[in-house]
Amino acid sequence: MLQRFITFFEKRSFGVCTYLGERLNISISKIRLFFIYSSFLAVGFPLVFYVCAALVLDIRHFIKRKRAGAWDL
Template sequence: MNRFYQMLYYFQKRGFYVCQRIADRIGIRAKIVRTSFMYLTFATLGFGFALYLFFAFWIKIKDIVYTKRSSVFDL
């Protein structure tokens, strides 16, 4: 069980902030988005979790692309 709590702490500390960023974009509370992902995951037997991972991957790639191009001359 100790390894489980270490892994849980790691993901809580270095989370992807997917729900927070989606909520900021839409203009609603992050709690509603998190709850929606949980209900979607239970209702569709894992599709919500797969969707969450897809959004996390997409946001990470978007952040990498936008941080690398800081000026016009970096093209």
């Protein structure tokens, strides 16, 4: 049951932790733990950052997809 729960969130997550992990060359699990622990300590502020980062990454992905389609002739 726990593995099913973990797989669900990994497939449907926004990819913020993965993006930050690849950019900063840090383990993804450490970044996820940072977001979890800091959310408890900072009363949810990191969740606001996470949602904003997810929106920015989604918009960047959308723009790159559209741009690639426009230049394919």
